Amino acid sequence: MAGGKTTVGWLRSLWHGLDLGLRRALPGRCGFCLAPAEPDRPWCAACFEALPWNLPACPSCAEPQPSGSLAAKRCGHCLSRPPAFVRSRVPLRYQGEVAQLMQRFKFHASPRAGTVLLELFELGLEQRMLTWPEALIPVPLHPKRARERGFDQADWLARRLAARHGLRLYRAQRRHHTPSQRGLDRTERFGNLRDAFVITGALPERVALLDDVMTTGATLDALARACLAAGAREVEAWALARTPL
Numbered sequence: 733m734a735g736g737k738t739t740v741g742w743l744r745s746l747w748h749g750l751d752l753g754l755r756r757a758l759p760g761r762c763g764f765c766l767a768p769a770e771p772d773r774p775w776c777a778a779c780f781e782a783l784p785w786n787l788p789a790c791p792s793c794a795e796p797q798p799s800g801s802l803a804a805k806r807c808g809h810c811l812s813r814p815p816a817f818v819r820s821r822v823p824l825r826y827q828g829e830v831a832q833l834m835q836r837f838k839f840h841a842s843p844r845a846g847t848v849l850l851e852l853f854e855l856g857l858e859q860r861m862l863t864w865p866e867a868l869i870p871v872p873l874h875p876k877r878a879r880e881r882g883f884d885q886a887d888w889l890a891r892r893l894a895a896r897h898g899l900r901l902y903r904a905q906r907r908h909h910t911p912s913q914r915g916l917d918r919t920e921r922f923g924n925l926r927d928a929f930v931i932t933g934a935l936p937e938r939v940a941l942l943d944d945v946m947t948t949g950a951t952l953d954a955l956a957r958a959c960l961a962a963g964a965r966e967v968e969a970w971a972l973a974r975t976p977l
Contacts, residue, residue, distance in 0.1 A: 823856020
């Protein structure tokens, strides 16, 4: 076991070194194809135009909707079971180049990939949206899972987003180590996370939650309920990308 952890740590260090070396060796290159990038942007025009933007989408849970759907129309899931958060801000879809970039960020702790994704998220939201919350809360990993992975992607994103836009960062805690959501259907995901989070202390009225990928919204819904119990009046769900249907 110890040898496995040593190997994982060595591989992560190697990846960080390669990623840093790539950024230094290839300044001004697209984060997707390494072609010359747009001025002051980490992508080229062709890759940017080909990105899977999450439009149209349900305004409540950001679930991708078929082309031609009304932009302000809530999906069937939200009509039958409204989430605890009032709206979602998820500008991208988790597919294609975005999915590949997300995997490099989430599972290999690539700061280059994280930086590109964060800039795309900011570009997909208006400034008034980014400054709306009085509190920003990243979806927390259980300490055991954080130790296993060695990287907390939501916390990484939240700290940088809070610093850039003057947002106050708050923390939530997981009550218990929930089983992985992978392989679970929608109902099972919501049941798996019931009462999973707790927030100590009072929250301000407007709160935004931040995660890297939103699948069904079960995790963010559970965290939003904890925020409402802690005094929040209005909660938004933020994520970089939404899993398509």
